[in-house]
Amino acid sequence: xxxxxxxxxxxxxxxxxxxxxxxxxxxxxxxxxxxxxxxxxxxxxxxxxxxxxxxxxxxxxxxxxxxxxxxxxxxxxxxxxxxxxxxxxxxxxxxxxxxxxxxxxxxxxxxxxxxxxxxxxxxxxxxxxxxxxxxxxxxxxxxxxxxxxxxxxxxxxxxxxxxxxxxxxxxxxxxxxxxxxxxxxxxxxxxxxxxxxxxxxxxxxxxxxxxxxxxxxxxxxxx
Amino acid sequence: xxxxxxxxxxxxxxxxxxxxxxxxxxxxxxxxxxxxxxxxxxxxxxxxxxxxxxxxxxxxxxxxxxxxxxxxxxxxxxxxxxxxxxxxxxxxxxxxxxxxxxxxxxxxxxxxxxxxxxxxxxxxxxxxxxxxxxxxxxxxxxxxxxxxxxxxxxxxxxxxxxxxxxxxxxxxxxxxxxxxxxxxxxxxxxxxxxxxxxxxxxxxxxxxxxxxxxxxxxxxxxxxxxxxxxxxxxxxxxxxxxxxx
Numbered sequence: 001x002x003x004x005x006x007x008x009x010x011x012x013x014x015x016x017x018x019x020x021x022x023x024x025x026x027x028x029x030x031x032x033x034x035x036x037x038x039x040x041x042x043x044x045x046x047x048x049x050x051x052x053x054x055x056x057x058x059x060x061x062x063x064x065x066x067x068x069x070x071x072x073x074x075x076x077x078x079x080x081x082x083x084x085x086x087x088x089x090x091x092x093x094x095x096x097x098x099x100x101x102x103x104x105x106x107x108x109x110x111x112x113x114x115x116x117x118x119x120x121x122x123x124x125x126x127x128x129x130x131x132x133x134x135x136x137x138x139x140x141x142x143x144x145x146x147x148x149x150x151x152x153x154x155x156x157x158x159x160x161x162x163x164x165x166x167x168x169x170x171x172x173x174x175x176x177x178x179x180x181x182x183x184x185x186x187x188x189x190x191x192x193x194x195x196x197x198x199x200x201x202x203x204x205x206x207x208x209x210x211x212x213x214x215x216x217x218x219x220x221x222x223x
Numbered sequence: 224x225x226x227x228x229x230x231x232x233x234x235x236x237x238x239x240x241x242x243x244x245x246x247x248x249x250x251x252x253x254x255x256x257x258x259x260x261x262x263x264x265x266x267x268x269x270x271x272x273x274x275x276x277x278x279x280x281x282x283x284x285x286x287x288x289x290x291x292x293x294x295x296x297x298x299x300x301x302x303x304x305x306x307x308x309x310x311x312x313x314x315x316x317x318x319x320x321x322x323x324x325x326x327x328x329x330x331x332x333x334x335x336x337x338x339x340x341x342x343x344x345x346x347x348x349x350x351x352x353x354x355x356x357x358x359x360x361x362x363x364x365x366x367x368x369x370x371x372x373x374x375x376x377x378x379x380x381x382x383x384x385x386x387x388x389x390x391x392x393x394x395x396x397x398x399x400x401x402x403x404x405x406x407x408x409x410x411x412x413x414x415x416x417x418x419x420x421x422x423x424x425x426x427x428x429x430x431x432x433x434x435x436x437x438x439x440x441x442x443x444x445x446x447x448x449x450x451x452x453x454x455x456x457x458x459x460x461x462x463x464x465x466x467x468x
Contacts, residue, residue: 016315075256
């Protein structure tokens with residue numbers, strides 16, 4: 001069976017991560033194009049400039065986002081590694097225990113009773129062996145960066161479309177904002193559905209972000 | 224000897240306490256990795272936006288006022304958006320865990336149940352323990368997970384997640400306001416932008432240093448890479464006339 005793009009994303013990102021990345025991507029591009037529109041010429045050259053801006057922001061943001069997600073988790077992994085070492089060496093056990101439990105809180109361990117959590121900590125403390133963390137950028141991390149980058153790029157691409165097909169900056173920016181608003185509403189709806197929250201409330205909240213950005217750009221004389 | 228006049232000592236103590244409490248609050252709510260990432264995003268955001276706005280060469284004597292308004296809105300908006308999305312992410316992760324719990328409750332095959340538990344632990348520090356300890360922990364989870372727990376029908380932001388919104392906002396707002404200061408103290412937008420971008424470059428270097436330090440990587444290499452990223456942003460912007468510095 002062929003390994004699809006969907007499989008690739010599923011292997012390297014969680015569903016909630018994908019929603020968050022798409023959210024950041026759309027906000028970044030609409031925010032930046034809104035600000036750029038404050039000063040570009042209103043004819044075709046301006047539209048081309050806007051297209052390049054949107055694409056550059058998109059690419060840069062995707063890459064930076066990917067790298068910071070990886071390095072951010074490296075920092076947290078290193079912190080939990082230090083906590084485990086302290087726990088196993090008997091150095092400041094109370095703090096180390098709290099830090100170890102905290103770092104495991106996002107897993108199923110977070111659903112256990114305090115008594116069971118203490119049992120888990122005890123197993124970690126007395127485990128026969130513990131492989132210390134070696135932090136370096138691995139091939140799997142690079143694939144994860146590419147997955148995050150692609151989410152940003154694919155989701156945000158529709159927002160850039162008006163700059164390809166239209167020649168008037170004002171119309172292109174407005175259409176781009178409308179697309180972004182619908183995308184945000186859809187994203188909010190899907191995200192809320194996944195998180196079992198009120199779908200329409202989140203959809204309206206998300207779309208209001210882009211509408212607010214549009215209003216700011218308008219007030220500042222951008223579009 | 225006590226000097227006459229209003230007592231300002233307690234005022235400083237109170238301000239110190241507020242600052243300390245704010246730092247503690249942010250530290251308790253967001254992990255170190257998250258704090259560093261949020262700061263990096265924020266510096267990047269303000270630098271990019273200030274550069275992008277400058278393309279427009281806002282004219283007239285209101286230049287500085289204009290930039291101040293734009294950057295202030297950027298920081299407030301970014302802080303809020305960042306906080307809200309972060310809280311939603313946490314809430315979605317909670318729902319994800321509930322889904323896993325429900326599927327475990329429904330699973331009658333103990334091998335499959337155990338496999339799902341081990342998979343969940345694979346991305347945690349438990350994966351670095353020996354096989355026997357991992358099995359012991361999987362057994363503790365298998366026996367300790369609440370059975371017939373009430374199904375989560377509606378998910379709402381918890382008070383912790385509401386704290387996340389505030390913590391992320393404060394973390395973005397307080398350090399990033401430094402990048403806006405030059406626009407308060409200089410008469411020319413160009414000088415203010417140059418100063419703001421130099422401060423941003425220094426922040427990039429410092430963040431890179433601490434990122435690497437806490438990730439147990441080469442600190443100076445990290446500082447150099449992050450500094451280079453900031454420099455590219457500024458130089459690229461200048462060469463394409465995106466930033467007027």
